[in-house]
Amino acid sequence: MIHLDNVSYTFKKGGGVTNVNLDINESEFVFMIGPTGSGKTTMLRLIYMDILPQVGNIVVNKFTSSGMKPKKLPKLRQKIGMVFQNYLLMNDRDLFENVALPLHVLGFPKRQITELVEKSLDEFGLSNKVNHYPHELSGGEQQRACVARAMIKDPDILLADEPTGNLDPVTSFELIKIFEKINKAGTTILMASHNYNLIKGRGHRIIEIQNGSVRS
Amino acid sequence: MIHLDNVSYTFKKGGGVTNVNLDINESEFVFMIGPTGSGKTTMLRLIYMDILPQVGNIVVNKFTSSGMKPKKLPKLRQKIGMVFQNYLLMNDRDLFENVALPLHVLGFPKRQITELVEKSLDEFGLSNKVNHYPHELSGGEQQRACVARAMIKDPDILLADEPTGNLDPVTSFELIKIFEKINKAGTTILMASHNYNLIKGRGHRIIEIQNGSVRS
Amino acid sequence: MDKFSFLIAEGFKNIFRHKLTSSATIFSIFLTLSIVGFLILANQNTNKIIEYLRAKYKIEVFFKEGFTDDELNNAINQIGSIKGVRSTTLISKKDAEKIFKSQFGEDIFDLVGFNPLPASCVVNVEKDGIEKLEIMPIIKRLEMLPVVDEIKYQSGLISRIESYYERFSQIAILCFILSLAISIFVISNTIRLTIFSRKNLIVSFQLIGATRSFVRFPFIVEGLFHGFFGSMLSAIALYFLIDYGNTVIDDIISFKINFDPYLLSATLIFIGIMISTIGSIRATSKYIK
């Protein structure tokens, strides 16, 4: 599903990832841990091809990074759900519209969209915030909104960047359980996290990033 | 130092805090915990008077919320260090300039500013990122930058909203130790956090917020 | 189908989601197209000036002695049909007498005992039309008539009038082109700024898998609307300005600004929509990878 083949990316000012080899199979649930600044976000950005590797090659869901054209990116991303570390909710529309957006991109019919979004917001405990704009949500609510938006389209791959950073332990745990549920249903998950307590002993593969490289 | 007297604030769309009474003495170190959406950020916003209570009264460092005029706010805030949950770094300037800003506001001489900022960035392990713009920093680096900016002016009061959300356990622990150090030196600290593991058993007062009210 | 109607709806919603930027765009379209419209009208009315000046210009044709009134009238008709001639006025020998009297204060009959003054004809040239008036062909045609003795005209004057007019209308057209160019720049500039303030949104859209056209479509709808609304406002404003202006000016100097409100509106709306839509597309492209 996700293959990184000797991938390097260095930012102009330094930092980034070097010589990363990684294989994630379909329906795997992988945690990525590593100290702050180690390159987790950079790894995820490479996988959803926000940045393209300077060295090496990435294959995600049959899309290859080498020779990737901007025109093909939407096709790739429509199959991927992204939970961004900094949320990236659209502040010009309310929670409902934010979560509905990926379905509009995929051209879902209106009635189905309403149904799916309502169900999803319910699942994440946000039903009473449908009309809130992002700045009218608490930190944890924004984070859950971002998760809801990533999951609404039932993606083949879910990439989650620190999705529990602003959640209390109980809510974090619930989130992991939701992830495990969709993972059982077939979604490949790669989740970056600092919260080792949360993820340890759940039987999922854990990869460790340090200084831009994978340690096994 | 900080007194909340039967304070209530309800947002138009619901949510907020109700009937809060709280006293924090000079040089106290207080943790505020509570599930997501319980009202921690709202409490802090009330204390640095970004919003003024609809009911009740707040006194912070001799400034009273009732009859507070926008003109007096800077005076209040110059004595408070704020770590915002969503960082609020200025994305038009680099890390150095961001951290230096509060000192410019206070009119420090240039040479002293350079000295203080370099020392601070060193303390937070950001010395090699001085020229990075906020979007060129990792999540955890941005968060530490925000802490550095809050502490640079050696404030009387430090309000920190979830300052470890994007930090790994080691860095989080170091941060707490830095906080304890300045607290010893006289700074009053109020820190909102979900990370009960991090704060338990350190001998500090813990207040619990639930549904907008303080539980003791 | 659902996608299409969503995108149209998005475009419309964005107008209200981004009130400040929308109003700024509409406002800048309104302002600049008001100037453009004003200058379109000014251009259409510059010919009034040449009309005024041409009306003051005349050619005098003196006839030979010994022709009958019929023959003279005949000649006058011929003159009247020359291209570029607006009207002719016969000044008979009798009329010439009166003119002499008014000009020199004496009666020529008293002075001389008979009337030596020739019959003549005042030829007024065409005053309408914006093409440059050529006087020499008229003179040539006049000289060919057998009744004509002498022709008096100020060859310098008419060409000076014409060149003044030409300069004037050149300046007017220059102003118009300049203002159109400036409108395009100002409007594009405004649009660039409004879209700049939404660049993060555009990036976010693309990160969640929106295609370029999906991102761009609502901006086009918005641009269309802004263009339509802004130019409509300028057409309305000009209409009332000129309507009011006309009643005021008419009182003072009996002159009315010619204008066709439908044509003016159509022109302005066309220009407005074009600039705004193209500007939106171009400005969006910058942030769409």
Place this chain on the structure above:
Amino acid sequence: MDKFSFLIAEGFKNIFRHKLTSSATIFSIFLTLSIVGFLILANQNTNKIIEYLRAKYKIEVFFKEGFTDDELNNAINQIGSIKGVRSTTLISKKDAEKIFKSQFGEDIFDLVGFNPLPASCVVNVEKDGIEKLEIMPIIKRLEMLPVVDEIKYQSGLISRIESYYERFSQIAILCFILSLAISIFVISNTIRLTIFSRKNLIVSFQLIGATRSFVRFPFIVEGLFHGFFGSMLSAIALYFLIDYGNTVIDDIISFKINFDPYLLSATLIFIGIMISTIGSIRATSKYIK
């Protein structure tokens, strides 16, 4: 002192930190003030038109018979000193003879045996100056002279010329005021947008304890600079445009646009700095609590 120099430096740095918005502001100041400057010059040059028209206007004064040349010359000098009179040309009895010949194609001497034509004088009115020219006071003064027999003038013509001119310069002033107003609006609009894109920064500044004036000062410095730079550019552009335009026009119709580049630059820079600085202050206030 450190704070002050920091704030000045901030203002300058912001110009480069926010290149797009800075260039947009400068560009919009440049564009709109170019129009304003153009119209200032047009206004200054409208008097050329009245000069041209007034130059065509003349009063003819016929003298009584029986005065010596000295007496006539004396009278002519008196006429020349009347307010509103630019020049006088004596047409002696001899000259009148020639005029008769050219006008009627015959020799008055041959016709009558003596010269019955009176001496006269052509009075040209003042053509410079922009005040409305009153013809009646001149006529009154002329009538009081003992040598004067009759006066011929077209009272209608001059007043028509004057009212045409008046209308024209009214329109020019209207255009100027309109364009100045539009400039102010367009520039403020642009500034509003540029500051809108930085509203989060303003809020963040205040959250960390910056006073209003601390937040605002760099914007004022920026506004000053934008105003100065934008208007400077428009002055330079106009200078070259007109310099080039003058050589071209001069070739064709021997006319030169009058202008004082220093005064023009000073005026434009003053207007530019005022609008931009005030606009910045006002727009910032909106986001400063």
